[in-house]
Amino acid sequence: MKLRSEEPAKQTDEKAPWVERETLIEASPGEVWEALTDEDRLEEWLAPEVELDPTEGGEISVRDGDDERHGTVETVEEQERFAFTWSRPGEGESFVEFTIEALPGGSRVTVVETPIGPSAMAIGAWGSLLPRLQRSVCFTLVA
């Protein structure tokens, strides 16, 4: 596949994330941070089996029955940002980043998941292309 583009693939803000979701939590960033970076706490909400070395370059393994993902911790910024890559065996990797923002009375937690490698280069355009295509082509998009 020819995947060279003028722009290098970067996990920066200039690329729209593939998926971005957020939630508001009535707890401090410190309390959220613990739930994101402690493997026992991760097992309460992410998946039944989680192994995590919460240091940059550390490993992460997430298992839910047959569904298994492994990856590497990329960013650890205490109470602010936690990021890792993960992938299922034989599938493409994606980059997952949590950002915690203190709000009065709580925290905003944002997660982005963005494919990396060859796929990443298309992401920036993807967000804008899809709605336009949906207008002009008959999609069976919404199930």
Place this chain on the structure above:
Amino acid sequence: MRSPAHRQVDSVFGALADPTRRRVVETLAQGGTVTASGLAEQLPITRQAVAKHLSALRGADLVTSTRVGRETHYKLRPQPLDEAAKWMQTVSAEWDRRLEALRGSVEKRASRSR
């Protein structure tokens, strides 16, 4: 059956990585069926460049071609895009579910310690 879908998503993203190729896809999306020459007229690139991009898009199953006399007609095949879009929706839904579980887990603990 996640892997084949994933590979397809990956090749769709790969094919759309090139900005000119995205223009070709958008033009095809507007025009129904076109020829490489017809596309080249609408885009600031040569017919040869159009043919190259069409071939890449065909590789990702995004474009189908049929011979009509001496011409090749190209048509957008939106199913792979549809597949990629569904995959995005799946991942969004997964994170919504996980974030809700995270919120529950954190708030339960926070209220206990207050």
